[in-house]
Amino acid sequence: MELETQYLPSRWVLRLGAEEALRTYSQMGDDATKTARATTRSLLDVPYGDGEGDKLDIYFPKDASGALPFFTFIHGGYWQSGSKDTLAFMVDPLTAQGVAVVILAYDIAPKGTLDHMVDQVTRGIASVQRRYPCNEGIYLCGHSAGAHLAAMMLLANWTEHGVTPNLRGFFLVSGLYDLEPIVHTPLNAPLLMTPEDAQRNSPQRRLEVAPKQPVDAAYPILVIVGQHDAPEFHRQSREFYQTLLQGGWKASFEELHDVDHFEIIWKLTQKDYVLTQVRRVPSPWGMGVTAAPTSKESWAGRGHGATTLLFFPASRRLGT
Numbered sequence: 232m233e234l235e236t237q238y239l240p241s242r243w244v245l246r247l248g249a250e251e252a253l254r255t256y257s258q259m260g261d262d263a264t265k266t267a268r269a270t271t272r273s274l275l276d277v278p279y280g281d282g283e284g285d286k287l288d289i290y291f292p293k294d295a296s297g298a299l300p301f302f303t304f305i306h307g308g309y310w311q312s313g314s315k316d317t318l319a320f321m322v323d324p325l326t327a328q329g330v331a332v333v334i335l336a337y338d339i340a341p342k343g344t345l346d347h348m349v350d351q352v353t354r355g356i357a358s359v360q361r362r363y364p365c366n367e368g369i370y371l372c373g374h375s376a377g378a379h380l381a382a383m384m385l386l387a388n389w390t391e392h393g394v395t396p397n398l399r400g401f402f403l404v405s406g407l408y409d410l411e412p413i414v415h416t417p418l419n420a421p422l423l424m425t426p427e428d429a430q431r432n433s434p435q436r437r438l439e440v441a442p443k444q445p446v447d448a449a450y451p452i453l454v455i456v457g458q459h460d461a462p463e464f465h466r467q468s469r470e471f472y473q474t475l476l477q478g479g480w481k482a483s484f485e486e487l488h489d490v491d492h493f494e495i496i497w498k499l500t501q502k503d504y505v506l507t508q509v510r511r512v513p514s515p516w517g518m519g520v521t522a523a524p525t526s527k528e529s530w531a532g533r534g535h536g537a538t539t540l541l542f543f544p545a546s547r548r549l550g551t
């Protein structure tokens with residue numbers, strides 16, 4: 232039926248059949264991860280909590296000295312497939328430019344519920360901050376269901392986690408922000424979401440109902456959708472972008488030309504892809520302009536504050 236098809240990204244690919252697109256995506260992820268593990272200094276299966284699935288991988292740039300920016304990736308797969316062990320697409324191009332890459336694992340359904348996954352991602356990011364208190368920024372990137380989990384971090388209560396991560400940017404790629412329509416599709420079978428679960432875990436609805444005053448709205452949030460993503464994905468991205476703007480967040484929106492739901496991510500393996508162009512620009516939130524921290528956590532969280540990473544679409548808009 233129509234609604235279900237809207238939420239099956241593989242049905243909207245142009246260049247390959249549905250099955251072949253999914254196979255290519257997972258093959259490219261698998262290859263990229265194997266290459267990353269063979270060629271990059273890494274820490275694998277670092278625990279961020281006591282749960283068996285509370286694990287993350289960290290890939291370091293070659294000459295890592297001093298503070299590093301941490302690009303943290305949350306994979307997609309409708310909260311029911313995907314793994315940090317096969318989806319480390321962007322390690323090569325980013326570590327080559329001096330960026331550390333973190334790939335977060337979470338317990339996919341049916342083991343994990345949406346609430347559990349959101350809690351895991353929150354704890355994972357807090358642990359990156361704890362492990363690297365002098366980081367040069369934590370940049371969150373999520374794809375599809377992973378973009379949903381990343382967006383939920385805008386609502387996180389960091390005080391509960393005892394540390395405020397030095398978040399400096401969000402890249403929400405082909406994401407879902409309102410889960411209510413999913414409840415009515417077979418995709419919900421392993422997720423077992425009730426309408427209430429969907430509401431609680433929908434950043435779109437949460438921010439509409441009770442606009443959260445951005446505490447640190449200075450970081451850019453880039454909402455990105457592929458030209459060939461399904462119309463529902465376009466609608467979700469656009470509406471979320473508009474809700475962010477209305478809430479006072481520093482959001483921008485980009486439709487990436489001629490890519491589908493999977494190409495938009497597998498191209499992250501390429502050094503010449505728009506989304507892997509890292510620009511270091513002077514940070515507008517350097518020590519001098521940042522409001523005085525009110526706790527020792529936030530001092531630790533400030534890092535050096537010297538540079539900000541802008542990925543290509545954002546820097547193009549700024550005319551650089």
Ligand SMILES: N[C@@H](CC(=O)c1ccccc1NC=O)C(=O)O
Nearest residue numbers: 239240241242307308309375376
């Ligand atoms: N069963 C889905 C697969 C899917 O949605 C998907 C696969 C890999 C990575 C992300 C995906 N979508 C959202 O998380 C489809 O047929 O398109």
